[in-house]
Amino acid sequence: MKCEQISELLPDYLQGSLSPDQHRTVEAHLQQCADCSEEVAVWRKLSLLPVEQPSPMSRVRFEAMLQAYLAGSSNNPGDNSAWRKRASSWNFFHWLRSPLGAAAWSAALLAIGVYAGSHLAGPKPPSPSSDLAKVEAELASTKQLVVLSMLQQQSASARLEGVNFTTRDEQLNPQVLSALLHTLRYDPSVDVRLAALDAVSRHSAQPQVRSSVVNALQEQQSPLVQVALIDQLVEWHDREAKPHLEKLRQSQDLNPAVRQHADWAISKLN
């Protein structure tokens, strides 16, 4: 058989989808024809090309993009199909221009720079495991930067997103934890403060978490947050909180429902 006829069969031969008869015909031809057999050899050699790995930043960027997208689309009040409406007006560059996007982006770029710099300029790392640890450390510090910049955003939904972002990690970096505690005390939005309380409550083993929650009790004006704080203290069964609860219930312009809740908490802690 001639090369031309074989060439019609060759692509299917390469994918192994020929009938046994056709397969034998092609094999017989390959025995005699150097060009065709070289073609098959080159095809097989293509598998030698290494699979390249994207940098770890790729996942971080995706995560930030997805979070920003989800936050953006759940922000349309009273619209269940918010996703749908939002999608048409959304594009990547809008996101980049938004304060959240800009912050996440600059943090991501910084980390890419650090990563690239340490990898391209530095000497070869001694072992793959220390290399991996380094990448993981860099990744963690990027996430940290993204979170810290999110907590500084003007938009409440961006800050909320920043708070939620921290709930994925079992361990919190001290800087992130103190930023969260600051958010719990001073954030202007009730929703963000409630989310921050939820986020820090996962880290009650850290001594400053409990004391901050107790202190927040005196400072908060919103009944919603006050009730959430009281619930948290009861959940922890924090007896030391009792005098603070007493003090709270005596404040003059306390919401009656909160006062009742404080009474209930005091009885629980006895």
Added chain:
Amino acid sequence: MTLAPDEDLMLQVRDGAGEMLGVLFDRYQTPLFNFYSKLTGNRTLSEDLVQEVFLRILKYRQSYRPGTPFRAWIYQIARNARIDHFRKFPAERAFEPEMLPPVLPTDSAQEHQEVELLHRALSQLPEDKREILLLCRFQELKYEEIAELLGCELNTVRTRIHRALQELRKSFHQLSQNTLLKQANAAAAENLPPRGGRQ
């Protein structure tokens, strides 16, 4: 780990479970990255395009129909993202072979050389030929899916793959010959007596 088929996950994403896109990202970011990096030779651009693909999935998720093979669908988006990018930035189109990945030191010398030659041979192919080889060799797309992707007949796909492979073989052959010649010359030069001969 979720082992749900891609198609089920995509339907969930379409119906509002945006977080499921993370699973699809984990499955596809490396193949897509390799598709782009082998096509353009540019890692940074490749990572940007991978992000763009997932953004477009979010944007167009309502257009995903049940029964559509997800792999074919995502490569359609990937091709379009690249075409749009080069339409906007035609100057970035040139293949950048200096961005080729380093070859692992564990490879044998011969394998090392073959990989390098293959990379060079592949980068010398016209873009459409390079693309079709990447699609069928690395992205595990069936010829039928490639035909749909490129908007042509199944037989045309076979012919185009064969032509691309022919050209790759020629180019690889040529490069191998040149390298052998250079090595022979270098070896000959080493055997020459030092200038001025013996004193």
